[in-house]
Amino acid sequence: MASLTGYATVSMILFSLGAIGVVSRRNVFVIYMSIELMLNGINLFLVTFARYHFNMDGQILSMMVIAIAAAEAAIFLSVIILLFRTKKSLDTDIFTELKQEVE
Amino acid sequence: MIDFVFVALSICAIAGGGTMVLHKNPIYCAVGLLISVLSVAGLFALLSATFMFMVQIIVYAGAIMTIILFLLMFLNIKEQDLPPEPKKNILVAMGVILMIPINLLVLEGVSRLEDSDMSIVEEGFGGIKELGMKLYTDWLLPFELISILLLVALVGAVVLAKKREKRGVKNG
Secondary structure (H helix, E strand, C coil), rough: CCHHHHHHHHHHHHHHHHHHHHHHHCCCHHHHHHHHHHHHHHHHHHHHHHHHHHHCHHHHHHHHHHHHHHHHHHHHHHHHHHHHHHHCCCEEECCCCCCCCCC | CCHHHHHHHHHHHHHHHHHHHHHHCCCHHHHHHHHHHHHHHHHHHHHHHHHHHHHHHHHHHHHHHHHHHHHHHCCCCCHHHHCCCCHHHHHHHHHHHHHHHHHHHHHHHHCCCCCCCCCCCCCCCCCCCHHHHHHHHHHHHHHHHHHHHHHHHHHHHHHCCCCCCCCCCCCC
């Protein structure tokens, strides 16, 4: 069970769950958490192949993905606070300030 | 034994992810993601990536998930603030149908690779010493770029969070 295909299956399922969450939910928080889940699935894939090839470059790449996820968390969550203060809602369909009016 | 731990951790990871996608209340979604992240950390340990196991627990479960839970409680989200999602189940089903071919494609490719030994390495792989040696020699430039990125994110978060005076809106 704990073979290359097993680990790849788990990481692909995690990535797919994240992608499904991004396209199907309207809550901003859940969309952000889905992005985190996708990054987790990709990290697992990288670490799996690092073990498979007995080469640690994959682990370093996955560490950089975690650093970028931390930077993303800071920016994304402060943007969510600003949006929630102005609109009092978490619905992505309400945030249409930049939409062009079609005449 | 390793197979048993692997199956248990995988089930926890996938169940946590499924809870996150399907549940309405964001607090339960955050707890589901937390379970999923911790299970992935366990899988890292099974893949003998001990330093990644530590980083995953400290950065993801310790820092990012704490910020998310803190914010969810800070914003005090009520039931009426949550967006109505009447078409959620249909969209999830459509997403599953869309993602299955991509999964099958990747797994077909992976299963054609020759099988190799994935057992736990005792020493000399994935520890903090080996990873540090690699990080500060071969990967020095990306490492410095990541530190600049983190600095920019820090400044950006401060700029976004500070108070700004109201400007008059012209033309409505």
